[in-house]
Amino acid sequence: MWEKIARFILRSRWMLLILLLALTGFMGYHASKVQMSYEFARAIPTDNPKYQAYQAFRSQFGEDGNLMALGITTDKLFQADVFNDYAALAKQIKGVNAVEDVLSVPAATNLVKDTANEKLNAVPVFPNRSLTQVELDSMSKIFYSLPFYQGLLFDPASHTYMMGIRINKDVLNSKGRNKVVAEIVAIADAFGKKHNLEMHYSGLPLIRTNLATKVASEMQWFLLGSLILSAIILLIFFRSLSATLMSLAVVIIGVIWCMGTIEWFGYKITLLTGVIPPLIVVIGIPNCIYFLNKYHTAYNDINGDIFTNESRKRVALTAMISRMGIVTLFCNIAAAIGFAVFGLTKSAVLKEFGIVAGINIMALFFISIMFIPAVLSFLPDPKKRHTKYLENKWLLAILDNLERWSSNHKKLIYSVTAIVLLVSVAGMFRLNSVGYVVDDLPKTDKIYKDLKYFEEHFKGVMPLEIVVDTKQKQGLRRNPVQTFARIDSLSQFIAAQSEMARPLSIVEGLKFARQAYYNGDSSAYKAPSEADLLFLSQYLSAKASTDSNGKQNNFNRVIASFMDSNRRMARISVSMKDVGSKRLPELINTIEDRSRQLFDTARYHVEFTGTSVTFLEGSAFIINGLKESILWAFLLIALCMLYLFRSFKILICSLIPNIIPLIITAGVMGWAGVAIKPSTVLVFSVALGIAIDITIRFLVNYKQEMSINNKKTSQELVIDTIHKTGISIIYTSLVLIAGFVIFCFSGFGGTQALGWLTSLTLILATLTNLIFLPALLLTLIKK
Numbered sequence: 001m002w003e004k005i006a007r008f009i010l011r012s013r014w015m016l017l018i019l020l021l022a023l024t025g026f027m028g029y030h031a032s033k034v035q036m037s038y039e040f041a042r043a044i045p046t047d048n049p050k051y052q053a054y055q056a057f058r059s060q061f062g063e064d065g066n067l068m069a070l071g072i073t074t075d076k077l078f079q080a081d082v083f084n085d086y087a088a089l090a091k092q093i094k095g096v097n098a099v100e101d102v103l104s105v106p107a108a109t110n111l112v113k114d115t116a117n118e119k120l121n122a123v124p125v126f127p128n129r130s131l132t133q134v135e136l137d138s139m140s141k142i143f144y145s146l147p148f149y150q151g152l153l154f155d156p157a158s159h160t161y162m163m164g165i166r167i168n169k170d171v172l173n174s175k176g177r178n179k180v181v182a183e184i185v186a187i188a189d190a191f192g193k194k195h196n197l198e199m200h201y202s203g204l205p206l207i208r209t210n211l212a213t214k215v216a217s218e219m220q221w222f223l224l225g226s227l228i229l230s231a232i233i234l235l236i237f238f239r240s241l242s243a244t245l246m247s248l249a250v251v252i253i254g255v256i257w258c259m260g261t262i263e264w265f266g267y268k269i270t271l272l273t274g275v276i277p278p279l280i281v282v283i284g285i286p287n288c289i290y291f292l293n294k295y296h297t298a299y300n301d302i303n304g305d306i307f308t309n310e311s312r313k314r315v316a317l318t319a320m321i322s323r324m325g326i327v328t329l330f331c332n333i334a335a336a337i338g339f340a341v342f343g344l345t346k347s348a349v350l351k352e353f354g355i356v357a358g359i360n361i362m363a364l365f366f367i368s369i370m371f372i373p374a375v376l377s378f379l380p381d382p383k384k385r386h387t388k389y390l391e392n393k394w395l396l397a398i399l400d401n402l403e404r405w406s407s408n409h410k411k412l413i414y415s416v417t418a419i420v421l422l423v424s425v426a427g428m429f430r431l432n433s434v435g436y437v438v439d440d441l442p443k444t445d446k447i448y449k450d451l452k453y454f455e456e457h458f459k460g461v462m463p464l465e466i467v468v469d470t471k472q473k474q475g476l477r478r479n480p481v482q483t484f485a486r487i488d489s490l491s492q493f494i495a496a497q498s499e500m501a502r503p504l505s506i507v508e509g510l511k512f513a514r515q516a517y518y519n520g521d522s523s524a525y526k527a528p529s530e531a532d533l534l535f536l537s538q539y540l541s542a543k544a545s546t547d548s549n550g551k552q553n554n555f556n557r558v559i560a561s562f563m564d565s566n567r568r569m570a571r572i573s574v575s576m577k578d579v580g581s582k583r584l585p586e587l588i589n590t591i592e593d594r595s596r597q598l599f600d601t602a603r604y605h606v607e608f609t610g611t612s613v614t615f616l617e618g619s620a621f622i623i624n625g626l627k628e629s630i631l632w633a634f635l636l637i638a639l640c641m642l643y644l645f646r647s648f649k650i651l652i653c654s655l656i657p658n659i660i661p662l663i664i665t666a667g668v669m670g671w672a673g674v675a676i677k678p679s680t681v682l683v684f685s686v687a688l689g690i691a692i693d694i695t696i697r698f699l700v701n702y703k704q705e706m707s708i709n710n711k712k713t714s715q716e717l718v719i720d721t722i723h724k725t726g727i728s729i730i731y732t733s734l735v736l737i738a739g740f741v742i743f744c745f746s747g748f749g750g751t752q753a754l755g756w757l758t759s760l761t762l763i764l765a766t767l768t769n770l771i772f773l774p775a776l777l778l779t780l781i782k783k
Contacts, residue, residue, distance in 0.1 A: 006321035027260030037268035111516030247288035282739030338689015345625035406774035424667025459501035465610035661764035691765035
């Protein structure tokens, strides 16, 4: 069958090239319109209860992840020149397009009791004008006497001050946020430079913007780097510029198809899909190497005295397609399965990655088998220098040693493998599963260091939201003292956790109002009693909470954001440290236990949500999905191998050499302290899909040698297979390893792990397939 396919490809080469060119043009058109994703990765499926609870919260109370934090540490803030410039800074930032609000010390509001009109007036602590030093000395004392702002806008122990910048959610989910964040940073940096202050920035808007920018930048550099590295290796191997350019053309076409697929399917480039183009280069080059290697081998084996140059080339090309077509097809199927199984998960971000990678790895096969034979048929015959690599002395010596080891030292091979596996299994028991919002960033990155700065002074900026539902309209007004006391008790319990800041809720607003009612006495900043509420009710009524123009004052707008319009639900908003996916569920479980003690489940429903919870759920969902994907990949690849070889013994021989590298890699992760997280679990499925290629190429060649030389012994067949596939396997492994090593230069820890762990797995897979697999064949297959 493959000889017929080979004749068809060579006979229809012009038609196939035109078709390939047309398809590439179509995909190129779609690739030109591909966009970056500016949303957080959608790891949780839409039918997940946590996802639905988060969406319900957003529709009721708005976004919880659109606050950017700006921090400074100084004991000179209330010097007139510094403070006036700081106030001007807040005004400038508020004037930036898409900035909805700025919470800062200069904009702090105090509540003052108006006995005559029986209401609380929201009065700015600092008037909106240039202030003198005498005025600031007096006003700063008032500000420091307001416990409401402590831990929110300032840390008294370290003289650290924070400015909260709320950015429009629609802009945050678009390309426009890059400009907004950059403009804010530029304005703040100018202030810091003028007063010799170090500026610190954090918050999800900044983190998301910087991650997206880094993804776009790295994707371009890694793609360029993988192309250059592949070109260098190909030139070294084949000493042929035409073969190098042809191979690069194959992978460039593959990259164009990949980018076109992303846009055609309505996807956008994310941290995961951004890795696919360099992967296409890394996976596509081996196809070219194997085809070229078989073409050169076949060309050398043909007697030039019998055939003319043209017919000799045609016979070699026919042999290349017929012998390598089936091998490359199943290699690409196995690699595609390793990625495509992610499409079986319910996680949108994993599904997109799996679908795009799986489709385009299979597309590489069709691009290779259409393009390479057609181009080779137009090129001149290979010269002696182009095939010189087939007689590389040091590689032939390595293959001779591998042959002797496999034939004469099987017991030693099995013993060493068993010992290494035992050590690796011990390391696997040391594996931990943990993920952080920014753990893919290096510890030296400013984003990471600034996040730790805010964690040190303000207990972090990661949002956690708690919604207390009274299950009935106006439920917050029915027995309010008891309800508010319970909310306050839960808030105090949360504030006692070292990883969490003092929560904000309606109760904090009532404490502020109580302090104002008692003429600003800071010791009166307490939850109101029933008697207090009777007096405060008239001061907090709708009429009392409006100004002369009938508009709500700032304080009451803040209070309103912590209750729904039906007064059924109360919101408790917490800022916390990036504690990671291991500690976060422990914290939430502890707080949930306390909430159950405080709130009767028959009358109240307490829901934990927010970006922190969805991150936790998403991280766990991705890890579990990846584990399932590995099992599916293993099963599907096993079925492919069974269909290809139709032998249970060969199936065992094909799977064991690829399980061993995965176990050793897992053991290395355990001993090295590399945690299981979405980015590192990805390694196993990717490596399995790629490493199995080596096994398929070895065993298919073994099977082909068996059908051609059926009178040879099993040992002779194994020796022939080592020598005929060993050089191409070593070359291909070097390309794959070098391609993945590029990822080690990433600014993301997860991408770095993908690089060195996959490279390690491929090195081990090469060794097991050239040493352990031949020994296993000789042990299991006697004839």
